Amino acid sequence: MSTEFFNVADIFGENVFNDTVMQARLPKKVYKNLKKTIEEGKELDLETADVIAHEMKEWAIEKGATHYTHWFLPLTGVTAEKHDSFISAPLPSGKILMSFSGKELIKGEPDASSFPSGGLRATFEARGYTAWDCTSPAFVRQDAAGGTLCIPTAFCSYTGEALDQKTPLLRSMEAINVQALRLLRLFGNTTSRKVTPSVGPEQEYFLVDAEKFQQRKDLIYTGRTLFGAMPPKGQELDDHYFGTIRQRIAGFMRDVNTELWKVGVSAKTQHNEVAPAQHELAPIYAEANIAVDHNQIVMQTLKRVACQHGMKCLLHEKPFAGVNGSGKHNNWSITTDDGINMLDPGRTPHENTQFLLVLSCILKAVNKHADLLRESAADPGNDHRLGANEAPPAIISIFLGEQLEDVMEQLISTGEATHSLKGGKLQTGVTTLPDLSKDATDRNRTSPFAFTGNKFEFRMVGSRDSIANPNIVLNTIVAEAFADACEVLESADDFDMAVHDLIKKYMIENQRIVFNGNGYSEEWVKEAERRGLPNIKSMVEAIPSITTDKAVELFERFSVFTKAELESRAEIQYESYAKAINIEARTMIDMASKQIIPAVMGYTKTLADTILAVREAGADVSVQSGLLTEVTELLKSTKAALEKLIQATEEAAAKEEGPVQANYYHTDVFPAMEALRAPVDQLEMIVDKDVWPMPSYGDLIFEV
Structure with a gap:
């Protein structure tokens, strides 16, 4: 384990072509033009x-970079990259020049037909383009390949169709910016020039020993264990949650943090999670686009550093x-360029009319598009997790807490909100401890x-998934609700009365x-059904929501997706x-076939x-015979x-x-998988451990 000490402030962002670097290296006019592009969308x-590319290349070479890559987010769920070196054609002298042009910076040409396109691209229609997103800073990644400039x-x-997750995300950010400013x-706000969704994703993950990982084909091929009996001890004692971090894990976390800080990811919180071998990492908030990129960097770094420590990082939603x-809790808020958080209720939320309108719009957005929000977190692995005791149910609902629910009830029942519940003081009963200010609302x-x-915390997102889709949906549905509200209020004769009535109307309609x-x-499941809330239990049931007339109208209204893009994404999801x-x-x-049945035989x-040996010795063989019969019956069931x-x-x-095929896998193949697992897991509890052909759950989650 490394004992090197450093000041975080000295290394943070050292491998990022950030604003400080740009100011120092770019001519003032070039810097000014680039800032206009970033902040105002100027071409x-x-x-x-060309000037930017040259300075970016020189800076990257100083950081040890030999190659550059357009780093993008295709519809595979992971990032993609093609590396080109900076070298140009050799000179007559035999020497080479290092070059990087503005054209190479702005545009690349990967093969579009080789990525999922849902029918938008055929094999013979191969051309696609990567376009520089200057709102997310370039960085140099340093790994076994050396230094690579990632753009x-x-x-x-x-x-022109979007074949990635970033393009619609940027479109949705523009949509909510326009409508929020409106x-x-x-x-009466005339000073704010931009409104941006801010996101802070909490990343959960498991760590297992690499040697044991390599002995499990299911972990290698699928990321989760397809067989496995529970060990005598699991998580029932809750002793792992927030427990002392083991030294091996602490060394891993230290190296992860160091790598992330260098590329500008503000990794802040780390701790043991509820399950044995499970941990969490959470960053400070960033603009949605940057947060999406940073979360991809986090997942890549967790995997890479785990290998360096003789471990494997499991990002599957349900590996055991x-x-x-x-999961991945997606903390979402909307803030202005001059520091106003539009989701901050203030000390007296009942008097904060702007906040109440924003809140009522979000209630409307989530109520109207609960199916889309659920689909944005749909994933084969999440089908195992949602509704279990560590994850929210598959039913979308909003928790407001006692304070805001009380304000809402006042508005609904009387039309006026005259007070807000206060938090008060928390009495610990210990004289040496200070009185603590208590929030007005508990957590749920x-x-x-x-x-x-x-902020709002969307807790459904799966641990290995990109957070792009949930934020695309959130941004767009809230933009729609803002637009609808503005259309009403802009034509009102009496603004104060109109906004009061609209808040009440939205709260009544969406309570x-x-x-x-x-x-x-179980009571909530029944109550949700009575309320008419959708209970979408699986990914295959969620997919149709993105191609409904309602969804197409929403996304086309704000130019986030075309109908063709939505249909292609549905096809990709089924596939x-x-x-x-x-x-x-x-x-x-x-x-x-090749491991378990032969081992049991x-x-x-x-x-x-x-x-035979015991019987020949004249002793009772009833225990051995009973065990043989039990194992044989289970083996027969397994076959x-x-x-x-x-x-x-x-x-x-x-x-x-x-x-058709996706639904068949869901309704027929998956139950058949569960039916095979049941007798095998029973056999694992009986068969001699030395005979069992793979590491057990106990080996994997307690011996890290």
């Missing part, structure tokens, strides 16, 4: 781009059955969309989405679900030989379940691709 001319880019097809102007899975970890003081109780209870379950099923078939032979899974998987592969 950047090629002459200016965040958008990715679109030759015909709303602020109605309240029976213990908590991993069972709520999927909770107000937490000056069904507010729920402060226990989201895990990715089918492929994920197919890989899992085939992995189970492989493990059961060998164990039955050992038992049979033991029975039968295996054959059914093989048949279901073959039938699924023959189905028509798209929703």
